[in-house]
Amino acid sequence: MKKLLLIFLLLVFIFPVYGEIIHNIKPIEDKLLINSSIILRSDEKLDYWKLKLILPKNTEIIELRDEIGRINYNFSDNKLEFKTNRKKAKIRIVNLTFKKDLKEEYGFKIAELSLFGFKNDTTILISPHFQYFFAPDANVEYGEKIKAKKTGAMYIRIIFGGKKESKHYFTNSNLNLSLPEKYYWIPEGITGLKVPVKFGIVSLSGDEYNITLEKWSSGTYDNGIIFIREEEDMKDKIATIMHETTHGINSFALDWDKTNISWFDEGVACYVTAVVYRMLNKTRPQIFGKDVRWRKGGTTYILKSNLKPEDLFNYYRKGENWVSYWYPAKYKDEYRREFGYAYSELFIREYLKENGSALHKVYQNLLKINKSVENEIERNGIILHFLGKKFKPCYSLNLDKIKNCTDDLNEMSFEVPIREGKEINYEIEVPELPKTEDNSFALQRFFDRIIEFFSKLISGLFKQ
Numbered sequence: 001m002k003k004l005l006l007i008f009l010l011l012v013f014i015f016p017v018y019g020e021i022i023h024n025i026k027p028i029e030d031k032l033l034i035n036s037s038i039i040l041r042s043d044e045k046l047d048y049w050k051l052k053l054i055l056p057k058n059t060e061i062i063e064l065r066d067e068i069g070r071i072n073y074n075f076s077d078n079k080l081e082f083k084t085n086r087k088k089a090k091i092r093i094v095n096l097t098f099k100k101d102l103k104e105e106y107g108f109k110i111a112e113l114s115l116f117g118f119k120n121d122t123t124i125l126i127s128p129h130f131q132y133f134f135a136p137d138a139n140v141e142y143g144e145k146i147k148a149k150k151t152g153a154m155y156i157r158i159i160f161g162g163k164k165e166s167k168h169y170f171t172n173s174n175l176n177l178s179l180p181e182k183y184y185w186i187p188e189g190i191t192g193l194k195v196p197v198k199f200g201i202v203s204l205s206g207d208e209y210n211i212t213l214e215k216w217s218s219g220t221y222d223n224g225i226i227f228i229r230e231e232e233d234m235k236d237k238i239a240t241i242m243h244e245t246t247h248g249i250n251s252f253a254l255d256w257d258k259t260n261i262s263w264f265d266e267g268v269a270c271y272v273t274a275v276v277y278r279m280l281n282k283t284r285p286q287i288f289g290k291d292v293r294w295r296k297g298g299t300t301y302i303l304k305s306n307l308k309p310e311d312l313f314n315y316y317r318k319g320e321n322w323v324s325y326w327y328p329a330k331y332k333d334e335y336r337r338e339f340g341y342a343y344s345e346l347f348i349r350e351y352l353k354e355n356g357s358a359l360h361k362v363y364q365n366l367l368k369i370n371k372s373v374e375n376e377i378e379r380n381g382i383i384l385h386f387l388g389k390k391f392k393p394c395y396s397l398n399l400d401k402i403k404n405c406t407d408d409l410n411e412m413s414f415e416v417p418i419r420e421g422k423e424i425n426y427e428i429e430v431p432e433l434p435k436t437e438d439n440s441f442a443l444q445r446f447f448d449r450i451i452e453f454f455s456k457l458i459s460g461l462f463k464q
Helices: 002-012 178-183 185-191 206-212 234-253 263-279 309-317 334-352 359-367 376-387 399-410 441-463
Strands: 017-028 031-046 050-054 059-066 073-076 079-083 089-101 103-105 108-115 122-128 132-134 139-141 145-151 154-161 169-171 199-204 219-222 225-229 292-296 299-303
Touching: 017 108, 031 108, 059 073, 059 079, 122 154, 145 154, 178 234, 185 234, 185 263, 185 359, 199 206, 199 234, 206 225, 219 234, 225 234, 234 263, 234 359, 263 334, 309 334, 309 399, 334 359, 334 399, 359 376
Parallel strands: 017 122, 169 199, 199 225
Antiparallel strands: 017 031, 031 089, 050 079, 059 089, 073 079, 103 108, 108 154, 122 145, 132 154, 139 145, 219 225, 292 299
């Protein structure tokens, strides 16, 4: 009987609880200041709340308080532990103010941090407008103020600065930004998306690029920054920037994809590159096709094909499927890396051959996914379902049929919808902080006596 009474008494104090969080951030010189309002709710009145929060690394706490006043806390190894001041209420509000250093790289200021949130409750972030702001898995409203909303903790990446900026880019290099701006409509038109951020461009010397990034690449997109090689000629720079811009646009549509698989992302980016080179009137190697020959004056020039139809035929003949799980850095051998690029581009060419805007609906569907996907099979299944097509471009076990197909796709005309697209943007309402309840001193004293009574009673039961 005493045990049943003890269980009942313990259950009395177990109530459903909820917690919403509103983070307000702003840059101050070389710091990012974060003011977090934690709205705590319970179905029944509670005397106090005891919380443990994980803060970003190298955080400095400025103040922690609730409606009663300052709160004592313990902070170690990025873990903040505290108990609110006592006040019997269904709603409590805690305000935490902390700051974190902004990194400075390539002349840009960068903030990258995870902001705490409760697993099944809403987290909202409010920030001033930054040139680049990215919050994966969150709904984001872009404007003079940026607002982001999701369930649970929220990761954000912010980049701003640069001596020069244009409508879609910012940089500290000597690059004339009007040149990439002239061709920005191509990745925008092919994907059907308008992303409301600007991308940073960093130009590195060959040696610096090789040390910092992959030696084999001509450009790299990395979390809001496009890296290019300083020594490339202008046509190659423009094509590279458009290729990497496509990766930047794709990062918004594929923010749910936690795998490394790259065939869709690289396929679309390589297709954009092909379109840009065609517009720049620069001849490029065919993919799984023929060598290109032309004469200029008395000289015959030969541009070797990027892989042959026989390579594709052998891939199908052996029943291979490794490109479905391919990403460039996965393979050290150049053949598999280049095969993956060519195969992915061939697939997108085949998909867009009859309808240049066919990817628009695919991208709209990709934007609707609101869960993280880590399983490779599930990831491929989602994308291929939206595409409605098997990932087998020019598939045949007959070499002549493969040759005819790759010839058609190498010589296809490119249809790009001009300046179409949907803005990636959501309307987010920020809740007002609720009014907290006032409690009389007599009520608080009565509650304290009740707590004391039950504490003594439970203690006595344990002794018995």
